[in-house]
Amino acid sequence: MTETPVLRSNARRNRDRILEVAHEALTASADASLNSIAKSAGVGIATVYRHFPTREELVLAVYRMEVAQVVDLAPELLERSAPIDALRDWLLRVARYGMTKHGLAAAMGALREGCADEARGKILGAIELLLRACEDAGAIRPGVRADDFLLAMTGLFRMDPAGDWEEQARRLIDLLVTGLEAGAPRR
Amino acid sequence: MTETPVLRSNARRNRDRILEVAHEALTASADASLNSIAKSAGVGIATVYRHFPTREELVLAVYRMEVAQVVDLAPELLERSAPIDALRDWLLRVARYGMTKHGLAAAMGALREGCADEARGKILGAIELLLRACEDAGAIRPGVRADDFLLAMTGLFRMDPAGDWEEQARRLIDLLVTGLEAGAPRR
DNA sequence: ACCTGAACACCGTTCAAGT
DNA sequence: ACCTGAACACCGTTCAAGT
Numbered sequence: 001m002t003e004t005p006v007l008r009s010n011a012r013r014n015r016d017r018i019l020e021v022a023h024e025a026l027t028a029s030a031d032a033s034l035n036s037i038a039k040s041a042g043v044g045i046a047t048v049y050r051h052f053p054t055r056e057e058l059v060l061a062v063y064r065m066e067v068a069q070v071v072d073l074a075p076e077l078l079e080r081s082a083p084i085d086a087l088r089d090w091l092l093r094v095a096r097y098g099m100t101k102h103g104l105a106a107a108m109g110a111l112r113e114g115c116a117d118e119a120r121g122k123i124l125g126a127i128e129l130l131l132r133a134c135e136d137a138g139a140i141r142p143g144v145r146a147d148d149f150l151l152a153m154t155g156l157f158r159m160d161p162a163g164d165w166e167e168q169a170r171r172l173i174d175l176l177v178t179g180l181e182a183g184a185p186r187r
Numbered sequence: 188m189t190e191t192p193v194l195r196s197n198a199r200r201n202r203d204r205i206l207e208v209a210h211e212a213l214t215a216s217a218d219a220s221l222n223s224i225a226k227s228a229g230v231g232i233a234t235v236y237r238h239f240p241t242r243e244e245l246v247l248a249v250y251r252m253e254v255a256q257v258v259d260l261a262p263e264l265l266e267r268s269a270p271i272d273a274l275r276d277w278l279l280r281v282a283r284y285g286m287t288k289h290g291l292a293a294a295m296g297a298l299r300e301g302c303a304d305e306a307r308g309k310i311l312g313a314i315e316l317l318l319r320a321c322e323d324a325g326a327i328r329p330g331v332r333a334d335d336f337l338l339a340m341t342g343l344f345r346m347d348p349a350g351d352w353e354e355q356a357r358r359l360i361d362l363l364v365t366g367l368e369a370g371a372p373r374r
Numbered sequence: 375a376c377c378t379g380a381a382c383a384c385c386g387t388t389c390a391a392g393t
Numbered sequence: 394a395c396c397t398g399a400a401c402a403c404c405g406t407t408c409a410a411g412t
Contacts, residue, residue, distance in 0.1 A: 011376060033404065044378040046407080055405065148358045151342035158341050171335045179366025198395060220385065231397040233388080242386065 015051045017041045023062050030103040034058070060119070067119040070097055074126035083133035084140070084181075088173060090130060091156065095169035098157040105157045124150060131180075138186030152176055202238045204228045210249050217290040221245070247306070254306040257284055261313040270320035271327070271368075275360055277317060278343065282356035285344040292344045311337060318367075325373035339363055 021041040025032035034055055038045045052058035073093055077086040098105045127146040134140040155172055159165040208228040212219035221242055225232045239245035260280055264273040285292045314333040321327040342359055346352040 014377085031404095034406085035404075045405090046379075047377055049406070050376075053406095144362070145358065148355065148362060151345065151355065151359050152339065152362050154342040154345050155338035155340075158338065168335065168338065171332065172338050175331070175335060175339050175366050176362075178369045179362050182365045182369040201396085218385095221387085222385075232386090233398075234396055236387070237395075240387095 011051075014041070014043055014047055018043065018048055018051060018058070019061060019065070022058055023065070026059065026062055027101050027103050032103075064119055066097075066101065067122055070094055071122045071126045074129050078130065078133055082139070083130065083137045084177070087130045087134055087180075088177060090126070091153065091173045091176070092169060094153070095156040095159065095165070095173075099159065099161045099165055102161045120150075127153075134180070139184055140180040141183035142185075144180060149176075149180075152179075198238075201228070201230055201234055205230065205235055205238060205245070206248060206252070209245055210252070213246065213249055214288050214290050219290075251306055253284075253288065254309055257281055258309045258313045261316050265317065265320055269326070270317065270324045271364070274317045274321055274367075275364060277313070278340065278360045278363070279356060281340070282343040282346065282352070282360075286346065286348045286352055289348045307337075314340075321367070326371055327367040328370035329372075331367060336363075336367075339366075 018037065018041045022032075022037050025037050025040065034048055035045055037058075038048045041048070048058065052061060070093070074086070074090055077089050077093075080086075081089065124146045127149055131140070131144055131146060131149065135142045135144075153176065156169060159168055205224065205228045209219075209224050212224050212227065221235055222232055224245075225235045228235070235245065239248060257280070261273070261277055264276050264280075267273075268276065311333045314336055318327070318331055318333060318336065322329045322331075340363065343356060346355055
């Protein structure tokens with residue numbers, strides 16, 4: 001992934017500790033300050049900057065760890081369910097994920113579009129995988145683009161964590177999947 | 188709308204000037220500083236705070252002006268097109284709107300959920316109007332909730348203003364409308 | 375090599391003082 | 394009533410100095 005230029009062991013330890021603390025802090029609040037993160041991690045601010053040259057870079061590093069989890073879930077779900085169910089499940093998990101890590105979702109949303117490309121690419125890969133599986137099964141209309149569907153999913157990250165978000169997520173997912181199913185060969 | 192407690196004429200002039208400048212500045216960049224806005228408006232910072240007790244309040248005031256425009260568009264479109272076409276047109280206009288005022292859309296996105304309630308209510312009203320008209324015409328499946336559809340539309344504000352956003356908007360709108368049309372009585 | 379904390383230029387917000 | 398700008402407590406970021 002990121003190149004690992006063999007850090008000294010204490011440097012490596014610092015880096016991990018910063019990431020861990022940043023993960024906690026950003027999950028709790030999207031605008032946790034770098035100073036507070038450095039203090040919680042027990043390092044000087046400049047050490048944070050040594051490892052992550054800018055605030056955005058740190059947020060992105062945390063983001064990447066999270067994205068990997070969600071992305072890896074797609075093939076697992078496909079192994080044990082029909083493609084269309086796997087898609088539904090995956091979307092619900094993404095929503096749940098976005099809700100438990102609400103601060104993080106907000107922090108990600110505030111990032112400049114371009115700089116999240118790597119993570120975005122991975123998510124697009126997972127969507128592509130799910131869509132193509134559904135397509136091959138004849139469960140959805142063919143030709144829907146992964147990037148379009150990612151845009152359509154955006155709302156899953158924008159729900160109110162208080163209250164009935166799970167119900168709302170289900171309804172949104174129904175709306176989206178119904179859209180995909182329209183014009184499917186096998187229906 | 189907002190109560191108008193009869194401001195002195197120079198106060199009123201200041202308020203208008205601040206709003207005007209803030210509109211320009213926030214359109215250009217979502218994180219234009221209040222200090223810079225005050226300077227451009229030719230008033231002291233504290234004057235900005237007198238009229239808008241917090242940054243959020245100012246952003247929201249600008250936001251409200253913008254929302255009104257989009258909301259008023261819905262009945263106009265319904266008057267001169269079939270409901271389903273009015274819906275499509277409206278969605279495209281919303282997307283175009285979000286793109287020309289990208290900074291503003293970003294600033295709005297950063298607002299706490301709850302505080303935009305008034306504006307949110309108006310938008311929900313416009314969506315409700317369009318959905319019910321389509322429903323009455325038998326063009327879409329009945330029972331789709333306005334708040335769910337608003338969530339599904341979220342992506343329209345999250346497109347990349349550089350490049351082919353209009354194409355992407357059209358594809359996203361197609362995806363959404365196809366979802367609505369599935370199970371419509373008259374198809 | 376890697377770390378530190380004081381220092382810099384900002385930010386949103388407040389407040390004593392002016393007319 | 395309404396306005397002003399200096400002041401406050403922060404922020405992200407940098408840099409000279411330490412081991």
